[in-house]
Amino acid sequence: MPTTLTSADYQQAAQNMNTEVAVIKAVTEVESGGRGFLTDGRIVIRFEPHLFHRYTQSKFDASHPQLSFKNLKPGYPTGVVQSWQLYDEAKVLNLQAARMATSFGLFQILGSNWPDCGCKSLPEFITRMSKSEAEQLNLFCNFITNQGLNDELREHQWARFARIYNGKNFKLLNYDTKLSNAYKKFSA
Template structure:
C-alpha cells in the first residue's frame, strides 16, 4: 500500500499554492474522502459513463448502456468498487477513453486533464497517480496552478472553484457546500 500524505506534504502544498493547510485538506476530503488508494493498493478512481460517451462519440451506448450514456447520473457509479468494474470493462473497449473518463486519486483529477498536471502523456499521468499520495498531491498542485485556480482556493470562492474543478453540474453534488463545510472543520 503506497504511503499516505504527511503533515509536511500538506504544508508544502499549501505554501506552493499560497493558501491554507485547511483548504488542501478540505479538497482532499471532499474529492476522495481522504484516501488515494484502496486497501488492495489500487488508486481510487471514479469512472464517468457520460464522459466515456463523449470520448467515444456514443459508440457504446446501445451495446454497453451501463458504461456509456449521454448525461451525468448522480450517485452512479455508487462507489469505487463499481467504478473499477466499469473502468475494467470500458478499457477493453477503448483504453484511452476509459482513462480520460476517469478521475484518479485523492483529488479526483480527470484523466483528460493530464496536460495541465504537467504530464507528457496520459499513460504517464495514470502511472504517476498510481505511485503515491504525494505524487497525487504534486499533480494536483500543477493542475491548480495551470488552471489558475490558486485565487479561488485562497479566497474560499467555493462555488467558482467547484464550477471550474468539478464542472457545470457541481451543484448537483453540492461540491461548493461540501468544500465550505470541510474547510470549516479543518480550520478549527
C-alpha cells in the same frame, strides 16, 4: 502499498500554492474521502459514463448502456468498487477513452486533464497517480496552478472553484457546500 500524505506534504503544498493546509484537506475530503488508495493498493477512481460516452462519440451507448450514456447520473457509479468494475470493462472497449473519462486519486483529477498536471502523456499521468499520495498532491498543485485556480482556493470562492474543477453540474452534487463545510471542519 503506496505511501500516504504527511503533515509536511500538506504544509509544503499549501506554501507553494499560497493557501492554507485546511483548504487542501477540504478538497481531499470532498473529492475522495481523504484517501488516494484502496486497502488492496489500487488507486481510488471514479469512472464517468457520460464522459466515456463523449470520448467514444456514443459508440457504446446501445451495446454497453451501463458504461456509456449521455447525461451525468448523480449517485452512479455507486462507489469506488463499481467504478473499478466499469473502468475495467470500458478499457477493453477503448483504453484511451476509459482513462480520459476516469478521475484518479485524492483529488479526483480526470485523466483528460493530464497536460495541465504537467505530464507528457496520459500513461505518464496514470503511472504518477499510482505511485503515492504525495505524487497525487504534486499533480494536483500543477493542475491548480495551470488552471489558475489558486485565487479561488485561497479566497474560499467555493462555488467558483467547484464550477471550474467539477464542471457545470457541480450544484447537483453540492460540491461548493461540501467544500465550505470541510474547510470549516479542518480550519477549526
